[in-house]
Every structure is written in structure tokens, then in C-alpha cells.
Amino acid sequence: MTAMCSDGRAIHPYSASAAVVGRAMAFSPSAPSPSTPPPQLPHKLDTIRSMDELKQIQAAILKTPSPQSSPVLAKILSFCALSSPHIAHARSLLAHIDNPSLLMYNTVFHSLSRSNRSLVSTSIMFYEDMLEKGLRPDSFTFPYLVKLFANSQALQAGEALHAHAIKMGLDANVYVRNNLMSLYAVCGEVRSIWKLFDGFPERDLVSWTTLISGYTKAGLAKEAVEVFKEMLSENLRADGVTMVAVLSACAELGDLELGRNLHRYIGAREVDMDVFVGNALVYMYSKCGDVDSAYQLFNQMPVRNVVSWNSMISGLVNNREFKQALELFRQMQSEGIEPDAVTLVGVLNSCASLGALELGQWVHAYINRNGIEADGITGNALVDMYAKCGRIDRAMEVFGGMAHKDVYTYTSMIVGLAMHGRGEEALDLFAAMSSAGVKPNEVTFVGVLSACSHAGLVDVGLRHFESMSAAYGLVPQMEHYGCVVDMFGRAGRLDKAQDFISSMPMEPDAFIWGSLLGACRKHGDVALGETVAKRLLDVEPQEEGAYVLMSNLYTAGNRRSDGLRMRKAMRANKVRKTPGCSLIEIDGVIHEFRKGEELHPLAKEVYAMVAEFGRRLNIDSSQDEARHHSERLAMAFGLIGTRPDTPLRIVKNLRVCHDCHSVIKSVSRLYNREIVLRDRYRFHRFKDGWCSCNEFW
DNA sequence: TTAGGGTTAG
Numbered sequence: 147m148t149a150m151c152s153d154g155r156a157i158h159p160y161s162a163s164a165a166v167v168g169r170a171m172a173f174s175p176s177a178p179s180p181s182t183p184p185p186q187l188p189h190k191l192d193t194i195r196s197m198d199e200l201k202q203i204q205a206a207i208l209k210t211p212s213p214q215s216s217p218v219l220a221k222i223l224s225f226c227a228l229s230s231p232h233i234a235h236a237r238s239l240l241a242h243i244d245n246p247s248l249l250m251y252n253t254v255f256h257s258l259s260r261s262n263r264s265l266v267s268t269s270i271m272f273y274e275d276m277l278e279k280g281l282r283p284d285s286f287t288f289p290y291l292v293k294l295f296a297n298s299q300a301l302q303a304g305e306a307l308h309a310h311a312i313k314m315g316l317d318a319n320v321y322v323r324n325n326l327m328s329l330y331a332v333c334g335e336v337r338s339i340w341k342l343f344d345g346f347p348e349r350d351l352v353s354w355t356t357l358i359s360g361y362t363k364a365g366l367a368k369e370a371v372e373v374f375k376e377m378l379s380e381n382l383r384a385d386g387v388t389m390v391a392v393l394s395a396c397a398e399l400g401d402l403e404l405g406r407n408l409h410r411y412i413g414a415r416e417v418d419m420d421v422f423v424g425n426a427l428v429y430m431y432s433k434c435g436d437v438d439s440a441y442q443l444f445n446q447m448p449v450r451n452v453v454s455w456n457s458m459i460s461g462l463v464n465n466r467e468f469k470q471a472l473e474l475f476r477q478m479q480s481e482g483i484e485p486d487a488v489t490l491v492g493v494l495n496s497c498a499s500l501g502a503l504e505l506g507q508w509v510h511a512y513i514n515r516n517g518i519e520a521d522g523i524t525g526n527a528l529v530d531m532y533a534k535c536g537r538i539d540r541a542m543e544v545f546g547g548m549a550h551k552d553v554y555t556y557t558s559m560i561v562g563l564a565m566h567g568r569g570e571e572a573l574d575l576f577a578a579m580s581s582a583g584v585k586p587n588e589v590t591f592v593g594v595l596s597a598c599s600h601a602g603l604v605d606v607g608l609r610h611f612e613s614m615s616a617a618y619g620l621v622p623q624m625e626h627y628g629c630v631v632d633m634f635g636r637a638g639r640l641d642k643a644q645d646f647i648s649s650m651p652m653e654p655d656a657f658i659w660g661s662l663l664g665a666c667r668k669h670g671d672v673a674l675g676e677t678v679a680k681r682l683l684d685v686e687p688q689e690e691g692a693y694v695l696m697s698n699l700y701t702a703g704n705r706r707s708d709g710l711r712m713r714k715a716m717r718a719n720k721v722r723k724t725p726g727c728s729l730i731e732i733d734g735v736i737h738e739f740r741k742g743e744e745l746h747p748l749a750k751e752v753y754a755m756v757a758e759f760g761r762r763l764n765i766d767s768s769q770d771e772a773r774h775h776s777e778r779l780a781m782a783f784g785l786i787g788t789r790p791d792t793p794l795r796i797v798k799n800l801r802v803c804h805d806c807h808s809v810i811k812s813v814s815r816l817y818n819r820e821i822v823l824r825d826r827y828r829f830h831r832f833k834d835g836w837c838s839c840n841e842f843w
Numbered sequence: 844t845t846a847g848g849g850t851t852a853g
Contacts, residue, residue, distance in 0.1 A: 325846050327847085355847040421849085492850085553853080
């Protein structure tokens, strides 16, 4: 009856020391009896601090006439799942009890299944012990074990267990089966889920729900919705959990019509609208592009938790409502709701898009202060935020400090370097990524190819383009073809660009033609430009791009009247213009300027400042069509509103025009300011009259 | 002592 204790000492359960007995006696002064357990023991177990304390209590139990039925012993066993030395202790304890009950083993499995650690082999060990003791698993044993395996996504072990359940004749039990289905769902084994669902006549709502969410997790949202419809046709009534599952399938599909119907079903069938259902609805509406409904629902929710806020914030982010996302975050703060890592990722994405460096830095500090791991998605979001806010140095720092770099980490960094015109470094990093064994994806190649394009590395870029399919099995998409066209175009190889376009396996879109037309403008090829402009107008007749580029091209080629003709045609055809918009963050507040607009409270001062640097640079304002472009307004505001040594960071939604580019260069020298401008495609860092892009953008 | 649910990037 001697067993090894976890720390290696032999213990004998029936020879507890006098001190232990004395202590135990204090708990139970009267003669111990199984029907009246010592009243203080269970309470004591909740606050137990050391193994010694536990052993003392245990020794007292084992002295009772039938220790195996003591509820305190069961408590000790569940307590033991907390750490591996304790688990070893539980095992030795079970080993020297004469007739441990199935309940005791189930207790152990239950507590093991609630642990966050991977305990697959441990539980198999207990399971084998149990069989050796001549005990047979029941319909409780399997669900615990299956859940345990599901926690670790241990598919093979799960399948073995499934086989054993069949052998024991327990696979028909609906609990066992539903558990197995969810294990297969976690592992993405759709066929196995279906077989379990389809193979037995007895199904309940849980079986249907598990099938629906299994399909959704496996990316088969359409099938999931079909299953839901079939369920309804069998006159089953969905509850909240089922609705959450099917709403998440609906969100994947982006099917707003279906989503509204599901919402109506919830109302009509009086499905309990708990916080899960509310969150799923908010997420569904925002995923389907109906942010207003999402927001309305969010505001009506009687109970909200951090996931509700996260769903709404990330919904706004997905719909590119970044300013609103940040406003909502501020509201969340003022209501005293603690953000978690998911919240902060949404906030960081918004900061990245808006160029809100100060808030982004605040989030970084918050992450550090609260011990949130800056690895994984959070770290990736930080890298992206710093890179997009113009602090490529900080992006590198965070990147360097990350222990686990995945394809997103590398891609964010590569894209960031490319945007900063640091093409060679981007390519070095791409090489390092391969050495680290991280496989690139399509987006990585957008970064690599645009790095080549911005650095003028045509041949290197072409090699990478070809390696996409040859070495990585990736299918180049429109944006990759666009990068290559851009690459040829910038390098002035317009004929090559044309050849390349005709070799494309798909119809070129507006970006492809726009890129080639931009190259025609840059290299003054009016004849080719006219052909390309026609093609661009075929693809998108209502957009301004072709008109503006052609008008500029004519004007540059001394064909002013043709240029004016384009402007007129543009007005006549009611062409849609994307208004230029620039943002600048000062003291954590984001200020927005649109071309020619005077809505800002300090508009008067801003326009006066624009006029001032126009004068000082000797620009004839009547000839300066671009004088009220949004980036100049933002720059003027920055000059007024910050100390003289503060760098200005401006984010623009369109590509910066040539006139503004040269004005900003001059302003950087005149006012001795560093000005960092992110336009639609890349960063420009202006200093002492120079720009980091070297006129290459 | 038994199962099914919502939010995270380039």
C-alpha cells in the first residue's frame, strides 16, 4: 500500500504522523462517520495553500472506514488538477485506495477538462489506470475526456477515444455524440461531424447547433445556413445558442437580407436576447455593411460586455469609420469599461489608418502597463500602427522584440518599409522571412513588389513576381499585376508595360490602366496616353482619374487647349470626384481638412498661413490651382498649432500632386520643419527642401 | 459530475 508521492518521498496513507492526526482531530472532535463529514474540511480546501496542508487533510480522510465515498476526497482529487505535481499526487492517491469509484475518476476527468493546460497524455494515463481497476467508462466519462482532447485539438487521441466509445456501445448516447461532434468541429473534420449527426436517429437542439457551428468554423457558412433551414423545417425551435451560431454563418456570408430575417425570427419566437445574441446581431449587421443597425442595436442592449464594445468598434473599423471607432473607444473609457487586447487591436487599426500616432503610443504604453502581451495580433497591430504613422524606427523596435513572428508580422514590416521607400531593406527582410521558415502569402508579395517598384528594381521585382507561382504556389492577383505594370511604368519602359498587360490572364481593371496612364504622364507620352485613357474610361467612365491625368498630360505637353477640353468634358459628364482630404493630429486630436473647405474653427488663420507661405515662396496665387489642396491646409494648421521643432505628420487620402510636393519641400526649408506626409501610396519625408522619395512616387 | 454561442491583422 505504499505509493510514491509527487516529490519522490514514499508516503503511507495509514501512518500519518501524530501532529497530522492531532490537527485533523481538531476538525472533527467526534468519531468520524461517512454520513457526517467534518464540516470545516470543504471550506478549508478552498483556501488550501500547500501540499503539506492537503496531505494532512487527506491522511485524516483515509483513516475513515470508507474513504472512497468521502466527498472531501473527491474535492481533493479535483483540487489536484491545478498543477502537475498535484496531478501526480492524485494518481498515487487513487492507486492505493482499494475500490476507487467511477465517480472518483469522472471527478478527476472533469477537473482535468477544465484546466487550460494540455493534459491529453495525463488523462490517457488515468483512463488506463481506470480500466486496469476493472472500471468501465460511462456516458459521463466520455464527454469529459472528449472535451479535454478538444481543448488541445488532439484529433488522433479523439478518434481513438471515439473508437473506444463505439466498443463500449456508448456512441449512441446523445451527450457522448454531441461532444464528439464538437471535438471534430474544433479540428475542422466536417465529414466526421456529419457522420455522427446523420448516423443516429436521436438528435437534439445541441446536435443541430454543433453541426451549424462546425460548418461555419470550417468555412462552409452556406451549408451551415442550409442546415439551419432544414432544422426549422423539422419543426424544431431555435434557442439563443442556435441563433448565435447561424448569425455568425450569416455574418460570414455578408447576407444582410438573411440577417434581417434571423433578427425577425428572434423577435417573433421570443428567443431570449442575452448578451451573446445581442453581440452576434451587432457583429452580423456590421459585417453585412449595415453599421447603422449595428449601432442602434448596440445602443439598445440592456447589458453590454467588453465583447459588445469590441464587436461595435471592430465593426466600425471594418466599415472604415475610424474616427467613429475612436470616439466609441473614448466613450468606453469614460464608462469605465476595461479594454482588452481585442479592443486595442481595433483602436490600433484606426490609429494606423488615421495616422493618429499619439493615441497609438498611448495604446502601446497601456499594453506595457497592463502586462498585455505585445506578441501575436497585438504586436502585429503595433508594428502596423507605427509603420503607418511614419515611425518606421519604432515599428522595427517592436518587430525586433517580438518572439513569435508570423506571416502578418513580416508582411506588416515589409509593407511598412516599402511605403517608406526603403525597398532594399524590405527585400532583405523578405529573405530573412524565408530563412525563418515563414511562408509568404499574397499580401506579402504586394509589399515585396511595391518595394521593388518604389526602389526602381525592375528585374528583381520580375523575378519575385515569377517566384510567386513557381516557388510558393500563389496565384498572382490583379494587385500583383498592377505592381509590375507600375514597376515598368516608373522605369519608363512603357512598351514592356503594354506587353505585360496584354499577357494578363484577366481583364485589366481601372488600377492597371490608371497606373499605365500615370506612367504616360510622368514620361510625357501623349499618344499612348490617349489610347490608355480611352481604355480607362471604358472601365470606369464616372471616375475623374482619366480626365485629370490626361488634362495634366496635355498641359505638360504644351497642349493647353486639349487640357481645358478634358476639364470641360469632366464637368459635362458629371464625373465623380473623390474629395482630397488630409488629417493631422495635434495633442491627440485629429483635425480634418478638405480641399477648399473652411469648416475648421481656425479656418481664417489657416488660409492666412497658406497665403503667407505662398507669398514668401513667390508663388503667383492666380496660377496656383493647388493652393488650397487639403495637404497644404493641414500643413498650415500644423505650422500654426505646434512648437517650431515639432515634426508635422499629415495623412492624405489621395496621391500628393506635383505642385504640392514642391511647395512642401520649400516650406520644409523655409520654416525649418520636418514634414512627414503619407499619401495614398507611400511616405514622403520632407526636410531642408528635400524629400525622401527622391521624386520617385 | 455530461454537449452547442459573440469580438482580433497585412
